[in-house]
Amino acid sequence: MVVVVRRHELSDAEWAVLTRLLPESGTAGRPRVDDRVVLNGIVWKLRTGCAWRDVPERYGSWQTLYTRFRRWALDGTFSRMLRAVQAERDAAGDIEWLVSVDSTIVRAHQHAAGGKRGPSTGTKRPDHALGRSRGGLSTKIHLACDGRGRPLGFVLSGGNTNDSTRFEAVMADVQVPRLGPGRPRTRPDHLIADKGYSSRKIRCYLRQRGIAHTIPERIDQATGRLRRGSRGGRPPGFNGRIYRKRNVVERCFQKLKQWRGLATRYDKTRESYQATVTIASLLLWIRPFEDDL
Structure with a gap:
């Protein structure tokens, strides 16, 4: 049977990869709605940024799409699928371990505003990564990508969070599993x-972990170091040729923000x-798998 691939739907090559990574359906209860139809509906919704109720009927009930999306989000299915793909690419030598780190701001739609006032759990309110600044409610994505502009790890925070305070958390999220024995690669x-x-x-x-790095020194830091004279120490090493490659993380954000449901946050x-x-x-x-299939 020929499958007609519409705009924003999964190609045959993409589905061939994803179908191997999805959790198996249980044998009890009613038959599960076709996974490809459900994933196509989820992807269509996230690419267009529409409301769940406005997803076209060809993808089935919107309640089914939302229920499957939330279930797989909460049980870590999507994260495991991402790690599995990264492991396969690393085993094939396809990951370029020249890693760039940066962050981007995402404005929160008024539909997401309720997340900041979410229900309390005990004595602590849940942190839904929403922060208020002069521009209103926003979320910041702190991300590390490989030398080809593909995300290795990311964390979320409120939009009013300083980048440097989430650096170690981003690095901790870089964990590419091995296909065979051994610990995940993190460095x-x-x-x-x-x-x-x-x-x-x-x-x-970074020095304690033995990670070579290229980070330019701020002007105030350089001025303070010079003011202290010999006690200020030597300036940190900087390689301008390597630093020019930092634009890959900007291109990564540009590709991610082609998803309207990501470029504007609608989720509470x-x-x-x-x-x-x-x-x-x-x-x-x-x-990249399309070339291998």
């Missing part, structure tokens, strides 16, 4: 970041929005 060959990450704490963290909960970023990242990784 890049070289790391590139902008002046926002120029701090003594971050440079010390952290889990749902994190799943949105994960799905977009997953499809960025799958595209």
Whole structure:
């Protein structure tokens, strides 16, 4: 049977990869709605940024799409699929471990505003990665990508969060599993970041892990070092040729923000929005597979 692929739907090559990674359906109860139809509906919704109720009827009931999306978001299915694809690409030698780190701001739609006032759990309100600044409610995506502009790890925070405070969390999220025995790979060959990450704490963290890095020194730091004279120490090493490659992370954000459901946050909960970023990242990784199939 010939499958007609509409705009924003999964290609045959993409589906051939995803179908191997999806969880198996249980034998009890009613038959599960076709996974490809459901995933096509989820991807269509996230690419267009529409409401769940407005997803075309050809994808079935919107309640089914939302229920499957939330279930797989909460049980980590999307994250496991992303890790599995990264492991396969690493085993094939396709990951370039020249890692770039940066962040981007995403405005939160008024439909997402309820997440900031979410229900309390005990004495603590849940953190849904929403912060208020002069531009209103927003979320910040802190991301590390490989040398080809594909996400290796990311964390979410409120839009009013300083980049440097989430650096170690981003690095901790870089965990590419091995197909065989061994621990996941977590350490890049070289790391590139902008002046926002120029701090003594971050440079010390990278030196302790043995990670070579290229981070430009801020003007105030250079001025303070010169003012202290010999006690200021030597300036940090900087390679301008390597630093020019930092634009890959900007291109990565540009590709991710082609998803309207990601470029503007409509999700109230952290889990749902994190799943949105994960799905977009997953499809960025799958595209190179088309040459292998």
